[in-house]
Amino acid sequence: MGLYAEQIAQTPLLDIHRERLLAQHMLAGKMARQNLHSRAAISEAERCELETQQHQGERARQDLVLANLRLVFSVARRYQSLGLPTEDLVQEGMAGLLQAVEKYDWRRGTKFSTYAVWWIRQAVTRALSNQSRTIRLPSYRVEQLSKIYQxxxxxxxxxxxxxxxxxxxxxxxWAAEQVSYALRLGDMQAASLNAPVAGDGDDKSEWTLMNRLSDTHAAEPVDQAYRSLLYEALNRELAHLDRREAEILRLRFGLGGGHEHTLSEIGKHVGLTRERVRQIQKEALAKLMAAPGLTRRYDPE
Structure with a gap:
């Protein structure tokens, strides 16, 4: 990977005029390809001209990608040590670069490299928020962690x-508490909704807490230690949720002195399907697991 990156770094950068020319060739190539496929009657001379334009467009696209691969490596390096291997970050960044190539409009006057960096960063941070953490972190949190680690x-x-x-x-x-909170989120593996818990009754298999709470056939109650955690955390952190989310969790876990309700019972109460209640419950729990109070609950002494 290092040698490959060095070779990419030797590829000459493009000035804005060259970028625009390549983008124009790409557009002409796309139009030529459409004409080749859509027009029934076409002369041999026209066909040759359109095929030439199509090939020029494909070559222009390749040149634009190759000249900007260094941006992918540059962005990938910024997000190292956040949970994904560099190779995976580069792969995600490449997907962002290819998307930028397809969407770039030179007529807006923006330099392609500036435009591409945004797409590359979006692809990388989205992958990190989806894949690298047991609890999914929002992209802006991944961005914060990247700045902190750097x-x-x-x-x-x-x-x-x-x-x-x-x-x-x-x-x-930044405020010290902001940095401290972001770092707690980054290290919050112990508080994960994906932490294994033992099965109920005769079922000795391991599930995850999120599976338990989202599985419509899971037996009640969940493991008592996790139940205690949820009771404590939910009562304290419901302010992070909207009214419907808070109501569903109160009913589901019997908060406020009430008894626990099934998904079907809650659905009838709030006028939603059982599946929709399950989805809202899952989303609400994910929000709570990222709340400051829960991260403090698992801070080492």
């Missing part, structure tokens, strides 16, 4: 030791 590494090299949370926050001009 700053921490830079300060470590300068100071010769691990920087404190306050030093990282000062360097970023």
């Amino acid at each position: 700053t921490r590494d830079r300060l470590s090299q300068r100071l010769g030791r691990d920087p404190s949370t306050e030093e990282i926050a000062e360097s970023l001009s």
